[in-house]
Amino acid sequence: xxxxxxxxxxxxxxxxxxxxxxxxxxxxxxxxxxxxxxxxxxxxxxxxxxxxxxxxxxxxxxxxxxxxxxxxxxxxxxxxxxxxxxxxxxxxxxxxxxxxxxxxxxxxxxxxxxxxxxxxxxxxxxxxxxxxxxxxxxxxxxxxxxxxxxxxxxxxxxxxxxxxxxxxxxxxxxxxxxxxxxxxxxxxxxxxxxxxxxxxxxxxxxxxxxxxxxxxxxxxxxxxxxxxxxxxxxxxxxxxxxxxxxxxxxxxxxxxxxxxxxxxxxxxxxxxxxxxxxxxxxxxxxxxxxxxxxxxxxxxxxxxxxxxxxxxxxxxxxxxxxxxxxxxxxxxxxxxxxxxxxxxxxxxxxxxxxxxxxxxxxxxxxxxxxxxxxxxxxxxxxxxxxxxxxxxxxxxxxxxxxxxxxxxxxxxxxxxxxxxxxxxxxxxxxxxxxxxxxxxxxxxxxxxxxxxxxxxxxxxxxxxxxxxxxxxxxxxxxxxxxxxxxxxxxxxxxxxxxxxxxxxxxxxxxxxxxxxxxxxxxxxxxxxxxxxxxxxxxxxxxxxxxxxxxxxxxxxxxxxxxxxxxxxxxxxxxxxxxxxxxxxxxxxxxxxxxxxxxxxxxxxxxxxxxxxxxxxxxxxxxxxxxxxxxxxxxxxxxxxxxxxxxxxxxxxxxxxxxxxxxxxxxxxxxxxxxxxxxxxxxxxxxxxxxxxxxxxxxxxxxxxxxxxxxxxx
Amino acid sequence: xxxxxxxxxxxxxxxxxxxxxxxxxxxxxxxxxxxxxxxxxxxxxxxxxxxxxxxxxxxxxxxxxxxxxxxxxxxxxxxxxxxxxxxxxxxxxxxxxxxxxxxxxxxxxxxxxxxxxxxxxxxxxxxxxxxxxxxxxxxxxxxxxxxxxxxxx
Numbered sequence: 001x002x003x004x005x006x007x008x009x010x011x012x013x014x015x016x017x018x019x020x021x022x023x024x025x026x027x028x029x030x031x032x033x034x035x036x037x038x039x040x041x042x043x044x045x046x047x048x049x050x051x052x053x054x055x056x057x058x059x060x061x062x063x064x065x066x067x068x069x070x071x072x073x074x075x076x077x078x079x080x081x082x083x084x085x086x087x088x089x090x091x092x093x094x095x096x097x098x099x100x101x102x103x104x105x106x107x108x109x110x111x112x113x114x115x116x117x118x119x120x121x122x123x124x125x126x127x128x129x130x131x132x133x134x135x136x137x138x139x140x141x142x143x144x145x146x147x148x149x150x151x152x153x154x155x156x157x158x159x160x161x162x163x164x165x166x167x168x169x170x171x172x173x174x175x176x177x178x179x180x181x182x183x184x185x186x187x188x189x190x191x192x193x194x195x196x197x198x199x200x201x202x203x204x205x206x207x208x209x210x211x212x213x214x215x216x217x218x219x220x221x222x223x224x225x226x227x228x229x230x231x232x233x234x235x236x237x238x239x240x241x242x243x244x245x246x247x248x249x250x251x252x253x254x255x256x257x258x259x260x261x262x263x264x265x266x267x268x269x270x271x272x273x274x275x276x277x278x279x280x281x282x283x284x285x286x287x288x289x290x291x292x293x294x295x296x297x298x299x300x301x302x303x304x305x306x307x308x309x310x311x312x313x314x315x316x317x318x319x320x321x322x323x324x325x326x327x328x329x330x331x332x333x334x335x336x337x338x339x340x341x342x343x344x345x346x347x348x349x350x351x352x353x354x355x356x357x358x359x360x361x362x363x364x365x366x367x368x369x370x371x372x373x374x375x376x377x378x379x380x381x382x383x384x385x386x387x388x389x390x391x392x393x394x395x396x397x398x399x400x401x402x403x404x405x406x407x408x409x410x411x412x413x414x415x416x417x418x419x420x421x422x423x424x425x426x427x428x429x430x431x432x433x434x435x436x437x438x439x440x441x442x443x444x445x446x447x448x449x450x451x452x453x454x455x456x457x458x459x460x461x462x463x464x465x466x467x468x469x470x471x472x473x474x475x476x477x478x479x480x481x482x483x484x485x486x487x488x489x490x491x492x493x494x495x496x497x498x499x500x501x502x503x504x505x506x507x508x509x510x511x512x513x514x515x516x517x518x519x520x521x522x523x524x525x526x527x528x529x530x531x532x533x534x535x536x537x538x539x540x541x542x543x544x545x546x547x548x549x550x551x552x553x554x555x556x557x558x559x560x561x562x563x564x565x566x567x568x569x570x571x572x573x574x575x576x577x578x579x580x581x582x583x584x585x586x587x588x589x590x591x592x593x594x595x596x597x598x599x600x601x602x603x604x605x606x607x608x609x610x611x612x613x614x615x616x617x618x619x620x621x622x623x624x625x626x627x628x629x630x631x632x633x634x635x636x637x638x639x640x641x642x643x644x645x646x647x648x649x650x651x652x653x654x655x656x657x658x659x660x661x662x663x664x665x666x667x668x669x670x671x672x673x674x675x676x677x678x679x680x681x682x683x684x685x686x687x688x689x690x691x692x693x694x695x696x697x698x699x700x701x702x703x704x705x706x707x708x709x710x711x712x713x
Numbered sequence: 714x715x716x717x718x719x720x721x722x723x724x725x726x727x728x729x730x731x732x733x734x735x736x737x738x739x740x741x742x743x744x745x746x747x748x749x750x751x752x753x754x755x756x757x758x759x760x761x762x763x764x765x766x767x768x769x770x771x772x773x774x775x776x777x778x779x780x781x782x783x784x785x786x787x788x789x790x791x792x793x794x795x796x797x798x799x800x801x802x803x804x805x806x807x808x809x810x811x812x813x814x815x816x817x818x819x820x821x822x823x824x825x826x827x828x829x830x831x832x833x834x835x836x837x838x839x840x841x842x843x844x845x846x847x848x849x850x851x852x853x854x855x856x857x858x859x860x861x862x863x864x865x866x
Contacts, residue, residue: 072811072848200807207812208800210748210788214813217747225742250714250731270731270738342752342760342847343813391750391813392847423753612807616850620810623849646757646845654851655842 054083054127060155060169062089065099067106068116069363070203071341071390071397072620073675074613075116077202079124081610082117085194086128086187089168090155096202101365101385111363111390112398112494114577114673117609121670122186129184131175138175139166154193189607189668198612203389213389215361216346216420223348223416224253226409227272227425229262229279233639234430235287235489238262242280249275254413263409269420287489289639292335295460298486299333299437302458308482312468314539315478320452324443328517331439332506334701336432336460337632338641339495340651343391344426349406350416351376356383356407357416361390361397368400372407394624395494399431424644432634433495434462436502440510443478448518450529452478457503459485461492465499470507471526471548471575474541475533489639496624497676500576501683502701505629508572508684509698512691522571522688523556543575547604550665555582558663559600567597570688572681578672580604580665583622585658585685587693593712594693596686598659599626603678606669618662618678625682627652630709633702650704717777721746722790732778737761739777740787748788748816752845759844762817763787769824788816791823799823802861810848818844822858831862 055063064080080096083089101109108119132152139157140147143164150159158165189195206213231237243255246264251271256263262279266272288294321327347360349372356378362368365385373380390397406419421429436459443452453476457465468481495501515525527549534545552573555561561569561584568589573582586598599622608614631650635642643649662678687698694708703709714729721744728743735754740746740763752760754773761772764786791797799819802808809815818841825832825840832840837858846854 070811072809074810198807200804201809201812203812204804204807204809205795207809207815208788208803208819209791209795210746210816212747214750216751219745219747268730268734268738268742270734270742274731274733340847341813342750342758342811342845344751390811392811394847420751423755423758616807616810616848616853619852620849623851627849645755646753647755651845651847652849652851653842653845654855655838657849657851660852 054087054131056131056168056172058169058172060090060093060167062087062094062168063097064094065097067099067102067109069111069361069365069387069390069393070098071111071361071363071393073111073116073617074201074610075111077199078117078609078613079120080202081194081199082121082124083128085192086125087132088152088154088193089128091194091199093155098387098389100387101369103366109366111393112395114579114676116673117671118578118673125186126184129186130181133181133184134175134178135168135171137178138171142166142171142174195607195609196611199610200612214343214391215348215359215388216343216391218348218359218388218418220348220416223418224265224267224413225269225272226263226265226406226417226419227269227276227422228405228409228419229264229276229281230425230429231260231283232428233283233289234491235285235289235639236283237286239282239284245278245280246275249278251275255279256409256412258408258412261405265409265413265417272420273422290488290490291637291639292635295435295636298460299458302484302486303331303437303439303456305484308456308484309464311464311466311481311483312473312539313480314473314476317452317454317478317480320478321441321443321454323445324452325446326444326448326517328442328444328513329439330510330513330699331437332509332699333437334435334502334505335632336435336490336492336634336636337495337628338427338432338634338649339394339396339493340427340649341390341392341394341396344423345396345402345421345429346419347403347406348416348418349403349410351407351410351414354382358383358403358407359386359388360403360406361388362400362403363390363393363395363397364400368403371400371404375404375408376411394496395498396426396431399493401431423646427634427644427649428641430491431493432490433501434465434492435460436462436465438465438503438506440506442510442514442517444517448520450476450514450518452476454480456482456484458483460488460490461485462499465503467499467503469540469542470503471543471573472511472529474537474539474543475529477538479538490636497576497679500574500680501625501628504572504574504576504680505683505687505701508574508681509687512570512684512688513697521562523552523561526552526573544580547580547665547667548573548575551580551582551602551604554663554665555584555600555602558602558661559584559586568689568693570685570690570692572684572688574677574681576680577676579674579677581677581681583681583685585689587689589693594690594708596626596658596689598661599682599685600661600663601678602663602665603674604665604667605674605677606667606671608664609671614664614674615662617674619660621676621678622660622682623652623657625679626658626686629683629686629701630703633705715778717780719777719780719785720782721785722787728777730777732776734777735773736763736775736777736780736785737772740772746787746789750813750817752814752817757845758814758817759821760814760817762820762844764820764824767824767827769821788820791819797823798861798864799826799857802857802864806853806857806860808850808853808857810850814844814846818846818854822861826858826862832858834859
């Protein structure tokens with residue numbers, strides 16, 4: 001019994017082969033094209049550099065394969081919409097399937113950095129438009145009329161003058177014999193039929209009936225189940241293992257040690273979990289066993305260290321601060337947080353001497369395969385990776401540690417294995433948003449002009465916790481951005497909107513303090529700084545001044561900035577992952593407590609591909625950003641995380657969510673990503689509104705541990 | 714291993730499992746009813762929500778030996794054709810992002826609407842608060858529950 005995309009792919013292949021029966025049953029457009037161009041056969045793209053599979057049956061059915069892993073960013077729907085729009089396809093005839101890892105056909109087959117749509121926008125459009133042009137040419141030659149007199153609409157080619165009309169399915173056999181045109185014109189944006197519309201998730205109907213779409217839903221007869229005990233504390237290693245009791249658990253077939261891990265393998269998940277519980281393992285310290293209190297000391301030391309890396313320097317900061325009329329100096333801090341995708345880590349691996357099969361949820365199938373190839377010393381072309389739907393990612397599944405674990409266990413026990421992490425494994429498993437502290441300094445002259453700006457970011461396995469080209473760089477003549485990092489045994493990873501998810505909060509909250517010190521409205525203060533960057537820039541300006549300005553003005557207008565008596569508002573504007581997002585948070589006091597009532601957002605991500613999906617990304621991103629700022633905290637004691645499940649780690653839930661209003665700037669620019677950019681500004685908008693309402697600055701996350709929230713809890 | 718006769722989605726199913734096996738893993742590993750999801754194992758996320766005699770229950774907290782003759786309904790048994798008002802509303806409102814938690818969300822909402830067919834927004838929030846959605850699709854979950862309640866009126 002086998003589920004998920006194997007089934008999906010079988011369906012796809014069946015459909016293709018049915019239609020590839022060609023003359024009798026149907027036809028696959030691109031099979032023949034591929035044969036013509038000598039690029040192999042069957043599901044080959046129009047051209048080898050296309051990033052999408054497109055197949056049209058003689059029955060008019062259209063199958064589009066989506067190469068990038070789907071984790072809730074709705075790429076499976078958006079990609080197909082882009083192809084189908086340029087194809088002028090009948091959307092109701094489109095089926096979308098997840099493509100397996102195939103580096104010969106696709107590039108950038110990963111999900112991360114809000115990069116899939118910007119990377120593929122032109123490729124996908126060209127793929128659809130090329131096919132459309134060929135279908136039109138096929139109709140024109142059949143009817144003996146000029147192609148320019150024909151149009152395509154909703155799966156048909158139409159010749160208006162004669163009233164002739166033919167479905168794509170009828171034309172596909174002829175179209176496939178034509179040469180592939182180059183320099184195919186793309187649609188004017190005003191002619192988009194699908195792009196910009198609210199198109200429902202193509203998987204909705206499967207999701208609501210509980211179809212097995214996810215990695216954890218993959219089962220194959222004959223496979224065994226594995227759970228792994230890893231060292232509970234970062235910096236510890238195995239001293240001794242007693243597995244007698246574990247082996248005695250009914251259903252347990254193998255207990256294997258690899259590195260500092262012990263895998264318990266059984267004939268069912270529960271038996272493996274019970275076996276793991278029965279393991280007796282002694283650990284010893286290998287490196288420093290760090291606690292959260294140690295991190296506080298480390299931050300303090302790094303703040304005064306003479307060894308900072310200079311990330312950016314403009315003008316003479318020392319002189320500016322020496323001559324300043326006013327100096328504002330503040331520190332902001334954020335703790336570690338786990339990703340906590342709701343589907344725990346898991347992977348299926350079947351390692352055989354001549355081939356390896358990997359199936360499961362991953363954001364980076366290519367990197368996972370390479371790591372397995374390196375570990376097992378098997379060439380990559382002997383390893384297949386099938387990508388299931390991901391039950392969330394948030395960056396966690398950019399790491400492929402669990403993929404490699406599954407392969408390693410299978411290679412040791414020589415059986416097909418499904419590896420399952422528990423929630424505790426995942427929360428304790430070491431891929432966290434790094435902990436950071438920031439020190440900001442601003443120098444104002446006697447006229448309250450911002451003449452100097454300093455930021456030192458220090459982190460724990462954060463790399464560079466600053467983004468030196470962020471606003472207000474470019475608008476301040478004397479500027480110094482520095483960073484320092486502490487190398488810790490506690491491992492970190494990219495967390496949705498890496499670095500910017502906490503940096504944005506700190507920067508935007510500090511700018512609010514600077515505006516206050518200047519005696520300026522926070523909106524006007526930002527507009528003034530942008531004007532300075534425009535007319536008299538200080539070094540390079542790495543953001544688009546006009547786009548940022550538009551977002552600021554627009555969110556001020558949409559949120560009725562300053563025009564809501566009884567409501568305290570805070571603003572936050574951020575450029576990250578190539579998109580511009582402005583947010584205003586409304587806070588009102590109820591029974592003496594601040595209540596977050598509403599967040600108004602304006603995003604400039606260029607063309608909005610799917611207005612329903614875009615709303616979801618903004619609403620979800622804002623709640624994730626706000627929830628993490630309010631509640632997110634993973635603390636450590638002697639190297640071990642103190643929160644390991646949802647009963648002690650708090651996420652935002654439905655009760656008390658604010659109203660969220662998501663607007664988009666319609667500027668017709670090529671689309672940028674949206675999976676991340678709405679998240680970073682949220683924390684700052686909330687912090688600034690809370691200050692306005694209560695006079696309390698949020699200097700640390702989680703806000704729930706700060707006043708006024710602390711005593712309100 | 715003991716054999717248990719379980720009443721699941723209107724059918725008696727015989728399963729061979731250790732007495733302490735959570736219903737969640739019996740559903741998944743033994744019966745391959747995979748719509749009931751594993752999220753936390755401690756009853757804190759709601760991804761494994763099923764109905765036990767009509768009440769929303771966490772399958773990860775119920776051992777197979779404790780089920781007895783109770784009627785169990787999973788997402789697969791909620792409707793014959795995937796056309797429960799909540800399932801339709803979920804599609805119409807376009808709720809899912811990653812979608813992993815959604816069967817649990819729907820099962821919680823279905824049991825709730827049966828008891829309270831015309832809830833207020835606040836009542837919906839209270840009823841659904843135990844179901845975590847890591848993508849935070851909460852606005853649309855709430856909207857879909859209210860939309861379905863309008864239809865079942």
